[in-house]
Amino acid sequence: MDEKGDVPFENIKTMGELGFLGLTVSEEYGGAALDTVSYCVAIEEISKACAATAIVMAVRDSLVCYGIEKFGTEEQKQRFLVPLAKGKLIGAFALTEPGAGCDGAAQKTTMVLDGDEYIVNGTKNFITNGGFADVIVLFGMTDKSQGYRGISALLVEKDTAGFSVGTEEEKLGIRASSTCELMFEDCRVPVTNRLGEEGQGFKIAMTDLDAGRISVAAQALGIAEAAYQAALEYAKVRVQFGQLIAKFQGIQWMLADIATRIEASRLLVYNAALAKHRTEETDARYSKEAAMAKLYASETASWVTDLAIQIHGGYGYMKEYAVERGYRDARITRIYEGTSDRQRLVIARSILR
Ligand SMILES: Cc1cc2nc3c(=O)[nH]c(=O)nc-3n(C[C@H](O)[C@H](O)[C@H](O)COP(=O)(O)OP(=O)(O)OC[C@H]3O[C@@H](n4cnc5c(N)ncnc54)[C@H](O)[C@@H]3O)c2cc1C
Structure with a gap:
């Protein structure tokens, strides 16, 4: 799937049947009502085997279901959330x-109210699941004069006239996930599909992203753990200079640091999950904890997968060994749902308040 860039639809279907697609x-x-720590453990474990499958699952749970359950009407929950879960x-x-990109408030997509419909015009890029999603949580400007307070969210169904899917991106990693451009040209969306109030879109996006960043941190943790396990096993069987490479102090120190x-990533991920759990009944935010977990776990995943290749020597550079894929997959966790710099901005804003 990685080689061909094929989306694991069969796995996704099975995951749906097993209840993995609406865990929180x-x-x-119709969900499993799991707490966020348990959800993170699931993302972490799935990421050990396939980080692309994990992001398909995470986008659905954290960025789509979470927002609909929190901000949607009862009718929207029945129509979208139940089948999504x-x-x-x-x-x-x-x-x-x-x-x-990082400046998510700079929306050019417009949503103009016309009777009981919004007319949507604009282009979105790099959208995970975008090419085959049944429902898209779409953000755009309903009132440009209000800046980020003029952003609203609509639930757009895939068969809506005026909506089309553009380029499917060729990617470095998580190649078994689909990333597309989406186009909206005089696309009419009923007012009843608006998620939350008009002007509430940016708040909805940031609320979803706080939850999403914890999932990406858990994904990064799983990728790092898989690479570490592979490196550990390899160091215990590879012989050079007449002894196992695990006997060399240089390798031991790498493994100890990894x-x-x-361990530090895991604690930050679970800490952020607990922070989310604690604020579930209130409107309080856990942005700092989520940003710290994502920043640290994603940077760690890139660093660990790099060292895992080093421990494997030339073999680690070959596609035959899973650490090669881990190295490519880890890279995205420092970019999507806010780059590492974006996380630092969130943390700095929070501690300087
Ligand atoms: C595979 C993939 C899947 C994605 N899936 C989705 C999706 O499902 N939905 C969605 O909406 N988006 C998605 N994205 C988009 C992703 O969230 C953005 O790529 C990301 O937010 C960065 O935006 P950008 O690419 O425009 O980079 P830019 O914002 O142009 O950033 C370029 C560089 O400038 C730095 N930078 C920018 N502003 C600052 C600042 N203030 N201070 C310091 N440094 C700064 C950045 O850290 C980065 O290093 C996806 C992206 C990829 C690659």
Whole structure:
């Protein structure tokens, strides 16, 4: 799947049947009502085997279901959330635009009210699941004069006239996930599909991203753990200079540092999950904890997968060994759902307040 860039639809279907696609959605709406720590453990374990499958799952749970359950009407929950949680629908989250990356508020997509419909025009890029999603949480400007307070969110169904899918991106890693450009041209979306109030879109996006960043941190943790395990096993069987390479202090120190940084990542990920759990009943935010977990776990995943290749020597550079894929997959965790610099901005803003 990595080689061909094929989306693991069969696995996704099975995951839906097993209840993996609505892990944190409440039972009332067909989910498993798991706490966030348990959800992170699931993302972590799946990422050890396939980081692309994990992001398909994470986008759906954190960026789509979470926002609909928190901000949606009862009718929207019945229509979208219940089938999403049961794995019958696939969701996508579309905030990024060619000119709105780290600066997510710089939306050029417009949503103009016309009777009981919004007319949507604009382009979104790099959207995970975008090419085959049944429902897209779409962000755009309903009132440009209000800046980020003029952003709203709509639930756009895939068959809506005026909506089309553009380029499918060729990527370095998580190649078994799909990343697409989405186009909206005089696309009419009923007002009843608006998520939350008009002007509440940026708040919804940031709320979803706080949750999403914990999932990406858990994904990074799983990628790092898999690479560490592979390096550890390899060091215990590879012989050079007449002894196992695990006997060399240079290799031992690498493994010790890797194990320590993974442990620190794990604690930050679970700490952020607990912070989310504690604020679930209130409107309080856990942005700092989520940003710290994502920043540290993602930087650690890149560093660990790099060292795992080093421990494997030339073999680690070959596609035959899983650490090669881990190295490529780890890289994205420092970029999407906010780059490492973006996380530092969130942390700095929080501690300087
Ligand atoms: C595989 C993949 C999947 C994605 N999936 C989704 C998705 O499902 N939905 C979605 O909406 N988006 C998605 N994205 C988009 C992703 O979130 C953005 O790529 C990311 O937010 C960065 O935006 P950008 O690429 O425009 O980079 P830019 O914002 O242009 O950043 C370029 C560089 O400038 C730095 N920078 C920018 N501003 C500052 C600042 N203030 N201080 C310091 N440094 C700064 C950045 O850290 C980065 O190093 C995806 C991206 C990829 C690659």
